[in-house]
Amino acid sequence: xxxxxxxxxEMSVQEAETVTLSCTYDTSESNYYLxxxxxxxxxxxxxxxxQEAYKQQNATENRFSVNFQKAAKSFSLKIxxxxxxxxxxxxxxxxxxxxxxxxxxxQGTRLTINP
Amino acid sequence: KAGVTQTPRYxxxxxxxxxxxxxxxxxxxxxxxxxxxxPGQGLQFLFEYFSETQRNKGNFPGRFSGRxxxxxxxxxxxxxxxxxDSALYLCASSLFAVSTDTQYFGPGTxxxxx
Numbered sequence: 118x119x120x121x122x123x124x125x126x127e128m129s130v131q132e133a134e135t136v137t138l139s140c141t142y143d144t145s146e147s148n149y150y151l152x153x154x155x156x157x158x159x160x161x162x163x164x165x166x167x168q169e170a171y172k173q174q175n176a177t178e179n180r181f182s183v184n185f186q187k188a189a190k191s192f193s194l195k196i197x198x199x200x201x202x203x204x205x206x207x208x209x210x211x212x213x214x215x216x217x218x219x220x221x222x223x224q225g226t227r228l229t230i231n232p
Numbered sequence: 233k234a235g236v237t238q239t240p241r242y243x244x245x246x247x248x249x250x251x252x253x254x255x256x257x258x259x260x261x262x263x264x265x266x267x268x269x270x271p272g273q274g275l276q277f278l279f280e281y282f283s284e285t286q287r288n289k290g291n292f293p294g295r296f297s298g299r300x301x302x303x304x305x306x307x308x309x310x311x312x313x314x315x316x317d318s319a320l321y322l323c324a325s326s327l328f329a330v331s332t333d334t335q336y337f338g339p340g341t342x343x344x345x346x
Contacts, residue, residue, distance in 0.1 A: 120341070150332050162337040168267065170333075208275060214333035218288050219332050220265070222275035 119144045121211050122194065123223035130199055131231050137184075138194045138226050140209035147171075150212030151185070151192045152220075157205040163232075165207070204230045233258055236338035238323050244344045248312040253341045257304050257325030263287075264306040265330045266298060269320040269340070278321075280330045281306050288330065310343075318345045 120143045130136045142151070153165040168176045168185050175183050178199045196203055209223040237256045245251050255319055257264050268277040277290040281300035298308040304325070318341045328332035 128247075154335075154337075161339050164334045167334060214331050218280070218329060218331040219277045219290060220267075220335065221277065222267075224274045231235075 119211055119221045121209050121221050121223035123207075123209055123226050125226045126224070127227045127229075128158060132199060133202060134199055134227065135195065135197050136199055137194075138207050138209075140192045140194070140223055141145050142190050142209070142211045142221075142223075143191060144190075144213065145172065146209060146213065146215050148212055151183075152210040152212065153181070153183070153192075153194045154208045154210060155203075155205045156208065156225075157202075162208070165189040166194065172213075199230045201232060202232050204228060233260075236323060236325050236336050238321075238338035238341050240341060240342075241339065242342045244346065245313050246346050247313055247315060249313050251313060251343060253308045253309070253310075253321055253323075253343075255306045255323030255325075255338060257306070257323075258336055261325035261327055261336070262304055263301055263326045263328055263330055263333070264304070265306060265324050265326075265335065266308050267322040267324070268292075269322055270318075275322070277310070277330075289344070311346045315345050317341060317343065320321065 144199045149170045151168045155165045176185040184193045208225045212219045239254045264278040282289045284300045297310045300306045322340045323338045324335035
Protein backbone atom coordinates (compact mmCIF):
# COMPACT_ATOMS: atom_id res chain seq x y z
CA UNK A 118 0.00 0.00 0.00
CA UNK A 119 1.14 3.52 -0.71
CA UNK A 120 1.57 5.91 2.19
CA UNK A 121 2.60 9.53 2.69
CA UNK A 122 3.93 10.82 5.99
CA UNK A 123 4.29 14.41 7.07
CA UNK A 124 6.06 14.37 10.40
CA UNK A 125 5.46 18.02 11.34
CA UNK A 126 1.81 18.64 12.30
CA GLU A 127 2.49 22.34 12.93
CA MET A 128 5.20 24.85 12.18
CA SER A 129 5.56 28.52 12.84
CA VAL A 130 8.15 30.98 11.45
CA GLN A 131 8.66 34.70 11.15
CA GLU A 132 7.91 36.56 7.95
CA ALA A 133 10.84 36.59 5.49
CA GLU A 134 12.37 33.45 6.99
CA THR A 135 12.94 30.24 5.07
CA VAL A 136 11.02 27.15 6.14
CA THR A 137 11.21 23.51 5.06
CA LEU A 138 8.29 21.10 5.30
CA SER A 139 9.08 17.39 5.39
CA CYS A 140 7.39 14.60 3.48
CA THR A 141 8.29 10.95 3.10
CA TYR A 142 6.38 8.40 1.10
CA ASP A 143 6.31 4.73 0.38
CA THR A 144 5.57 3.10 -2.95
CA SER A 145 6.90 0.12 -4.85
CA GLU A 146 6.45 1.82 -8.22
CA SER A 147 9.35 3.25 -10.17
CA ASN A 148 7.36 6.08 -11.68
CA TYR A 149 4.83 8.27 -9.94
CA TYR A 150 4.05 11.91 -9.33
CA LEU A 151 4.47 13.99 -6.20
CA UNK A 152 2.61 17.13 -5.31
CA UNK A 153 2.44 19.81 -2.68
CA UNK A 154 -0.98 21.40 -2.22
CA UNK A 155 -1.79 24.42 -0.08
CA UNK A 156 -5.11 24.96 1.72
CA UNK A 157 -5.35 28.52 3.11
CA UNK A 158 -7.83 29.14 5.92
CA UNK A 159 -11.37 29.03 4.53
CA UNK A 160 -10.10 28.99 0.96
CA UNK A 161 -9.77 26.42 -1.77
CA UNK A 162 -6.86 24.04 -2.03
CA UNK A 163 -4.39 24.93 -4.75
CA UNK A 164 -1.33 23.31 -6.24
CA UNK A 165 2.02 24.60 -5.03
CA UNK A 166 4.38 22.38 -6.95
CA UNK A 167 4.40 19.14 -8.96
CA GLN A 168 7.24 16.68 -9.56
CA GLU A 169 7.44 13.67 -11.85
CA ALA A 170 9.48 10.92 -10.22
CA TYR A 171 11.67 10.05 -13.21
CA LYS A 172 12.80 13.66 -13.57
CA GLN A 173 15.83 14.10 -11.37
CA GLN A 174 15.80 17.89 -11.45
CA ASN A 175 14.03 19.42 -8.47
CA ALA A 176 10.93 21.43 -9.36
CA THR A 177 10.76 25.12 -8.47
CA GLU A 178 7.98 27.69 -8.57
CA ASN A 179 9.12 31.17 -7.61
CA ARG A 180 9.77 31.07 -3.84
CA PHE A 181 8.81 27.40 -3.59
CA SER A 182 11.21 24.58 -4.31
CA VAL A 183 11.46 20.91 -3.50
CA ASN A 184 14.26 18.60 -2.49
CA PHE A 185 13.38 15.30 -4.14
CA GLN A 186 15.44 12.36 -2.92
CA LYS A 187 14.07 9.35 -4.78
CA ALA A 188 16.22 6.71 -3.09
CA ALA A 189 15.26 8.01 0.35
CA LYS A 190 11.63 8.51 -0.77
CA SER A 191 11.71 12.04 0.52
CA PHE A 192 10.01 15.10 -0.98
CA SER A 193 10.48 18.20 1.17
CA LEU A 194 9.14 21.66 0.34
CA LYS A 195 11.21 24.78 0.93
CA ILE A 196 9.55 28.17 1.12
CA UNK A 197 11.96 31.07 0.82
CA UNK A 198 11.27 34.62 1.97
CA UNK A 199 8.02 33.49 3.59
CA UNK A 200 5.04 35.81 3.45
CA UNK A 201 1.91 36.18 5.57
CA UNK A 202 -0.10 34.78 2.67
CA UNK A 203 1.81 31.51 2.94
CA UNK A 204 -0.11 30.72 6.13
CA UNK A 205 -2.02 27.53 5.29
CA UNK A 206 -2.25 23.78 5.64
CA UNK A 207 0.23 22.12 3.33
CA UNK A 208 -0.42 18.63 2.02
CA UNK A 209 2.06 16.36 0.35
CA UNK A 210 0.47 13.91 -2.11
CA UNK A 211 1.58 10.86 -4.07
CA UNK A 212 0.05 10.13 -7.47
CA UNK A 213 -0.21 6.38 -7.98
CA UNK A 214 -0.05 5.55 -11.68
CA UNK A 215 -0.03 1.77 -11.86
CA UNK A 216 -3.09 -0.31 -11.10
CA UNK A 217 -5.79 1.59 -9.26
CA UNK A 218 -4.83 5.20 -9.89
CA UNK A 219 -5.37 7.56 -6.99
CA UNK A 220 -3.95 10.43 -5.03
CA UNK A 221 -2.67 9.60 -1.56
CA UNK A 222 -2.32 12.52 0.84
CA UNK A 223 -0.27 13.04 3.96
CA GLN A 224 -1.87 14.31 7.15
CA GLY A 225 -0.81 17.87 6.45
CA THR A 226 1.39 20.49 8.11
CA ARG A 227 -0.21 23.61 9.49
CA LEU A 228 2.18 26.46 8.71
CA THR A 229 1.80 29.85 10.35
CA ILE A 230 3.81 32.86 9.19
CA ASN A 231 4.09 35.47 11.94
CA PRO A 232 4.56 39.19 11.25
CA LYS B 233 -12.49 30.07 -16.84
CA ALA B 234 -14.81 29.53 -13.93
CA GLY B 235 -13.38 27.37 -11.17
CA VAL B 236 -14.75 24.18 -9.68
CA THR B 237 -18.04 24.75 -7.91
CA GLN B 238 -19.74 22.59 -5.33
CA THR B 239 -23.28 22.71 -4.03
CA PRO B 240 -24.51 22.94 -1.42
CA ARG B 241 -21.77 24.47 0.67
CA TYR B 242 -23.26 23.33 3.97
CA UNK B 243 -25.58 20.49 4.88
CA UNK B 244 -27.01 19.21 8.13
CA UNK B 245 -28.54 15.74 8.13
CA UNK B 246 -29.54 13.16 10.70
CA UNK B 247 -28.34 9.59 10.99
CA UNK B 248 -29.96 7.22 8.55
CA UNK B 249 -30.74 9.85 5.94
CA UNK B 250 -29.10 10.06 2.56
CA UNK B 251 -27.43 13.01 0.89
CA UNK B 252 -26.40 14.06 -2.61
CA UNK B 253 -23.57 16.47 -3.27
CA UNK B 254 -22.90 18.12 -6.59
CA UNK B 255 -19.73 19.20 -8.35
CA UNK B 256 -19.27 21.21 -11.55
CA UNK B 257 -15.75 20.91 -12.95
CA UNK B 258 -13.76 23.43 -14.91
CA UNK B 259 -14.87 23.52 -18.53
CA UNK B 260 -12.92 21.00 -20.58
CA UNK B 261 -11.87 18.88 -17.61
CA UNK B 262 -12.97 15.28 -17.95
CA UNK B 263 -11.67 13.81 -14.70
CA UNK B 264 -13.56 14.49 -11.48
CA UNK B 265 -12.42 13.08 -8.16
CA UNK B 266 -13.90 13.24 -4.68
CA UNK B 267 -12.22 13.37 -1.28
CA UNK B 268 -13.31 13.22 2.33
CA UNK B 269 -11.46 15.53 4.71
CA UNK B 270 -11.68 15.04 8.47
CA PRO B 271 -9.41 16.19 11.31
CA GLY B 272 -8.65 12.61 12.32
CA GLN B 273 -8.20 10.89 8.96
CA GLY B 274 -6.98 13.79 6.86
CA LEU B 275 -7.74 13.76 3.15
CA GLN B 276 -8.91 10.46 1.75
CA PHE B 277 -9.61 9.61 -1.87
CA LEU B 278 -13.16 8.46 -2.48
CA PHE B 279 -13.36 7.89 -6.24
CA GLU B 280 -12.60 9.28 -9.66
CA TYR B 281 -14.87 9.58 -12.66
CA PHE B 282 -13.81 9.99 -16.26
CA SER B 283 -16.14 10.13 -19.24
CA GLU B 284 -19.13 9.06 -17.12
CA THR B 285 -17.33 5.98 -15.80
CA GLN B 286 -15.94 5.35 -12.36
CA ARG B 287 -12.30 4.74 -13.04
CA ASN B 288 -10.90 4.35 -9.54
CA LYS B 289 -12.24 3.91 -6.04
CA GLY B 290 -10.80 4.36 -2.56
CA ASN B 291 -11.45 2.25 0.52
CA PHE B 292 -14.92 3.40 1.43
CA PRO B 293 -18.06 1.34 2.02
CA GLY B 294 -20.68 0.91 -0.66
CA ARG B 295 -22.82 3.58 1.00
CA PHE B 296 -20.63 6.05 -0.85
CA SER B 297 -21.40 6.22 -4.54
CA GLY B 298 -21.23 8.67 -7.35
CA ARG B 299 -21.85 9.33 -10.97
CA UNK B 300 -20.76 11.61 -13.75
CA UNK B 301 -22.90 13.12 -16.44
CA UNK B 302 -22.11 13.74 -20.09
CA UNK B 303 -21.19 17.37 -19.34
CA UNK B 304 -18.64 16.09 -16.76
CA UNK B 305 -20.68 17.34 -13.80
CA UNK B 306 -20.56 14.84 -10.99
CA UNK B 307 -22.67 13.90 -8.02
CA UNK B 308 -21.76 11.99 -4.91
CA UNK B 309 -24.31 10.16 -2.81
CA UNK B 310 -24.02 8.87 0.72
CA UNK B 311 -26.80 6.63 1.93
CA UNK B 312 -27.69 5.64 5.50
CA UNK B 313 -25.64 8.43 7.01
CA UNK B 314 -23.54 7.75 10.10
CA UNK B 315 -22.11 10.23 12.59
CA UNK B 316 -18.64 9.46 11.25
CA ASP B 317 -19.60 10.74 7.82
CA SER B 318 -19.44 14.30 9.13
CA ALA B 319 -16.67 15.86 7.08
CA LEU B 320 -15.68 18.33 4.42
CA TYR B 321 -16.22 16.73 1.03
CA LEU B 322 -13.97 18.09 -1.67
CA CYS B 323 -14.32 17.70 -5.36
CA ALA B 324 -11.48 18.26 -7.81
CA SER B 325 -11.24 18.28 -11.57
CA SER B 326 -8.38 17.82 -14.00
CA LEU B 327 -7.87 17.34 -17.69
CA PHE B 328 -7.35 13.58 -17.75
CA ALA B 329 -6.09 11.78 -14.66
CA VAL B 330 -6.21 12.12 -10.90
CA SER B 331 -2.73 10.70 -10.34
CA THR B 332 -0.69 12.75 -12.80
CA ASP B 333 -2.46 16.04 -13.47
CA THR B 334 -2.81 19.13 -11.36
CA GLN B 335 -6.05 18.90 -9.45
CA TYR B 336 -8.28 21.98 -9.23
CA PHE B 337 -10.31 21.83 -6.06
CA GLY B 338 -13.71 23.20 -5.25
CA PRO B 339 -14.55 24.96 -1.97
CA GLY B 340 -16.08 21.81 -0.52
CA THR B 341 -19.36 20.81 1.04
CA UNK B 342 -19.39 20.73 4.83
CA UNK B 343 -21.63 17.84 5.91
CA UNK B 344 -22.74 17.55 9.51
CA UNK B 345 -24.55 14.39 10.60
CA UNK B 346 -26.52 14.66 13.85
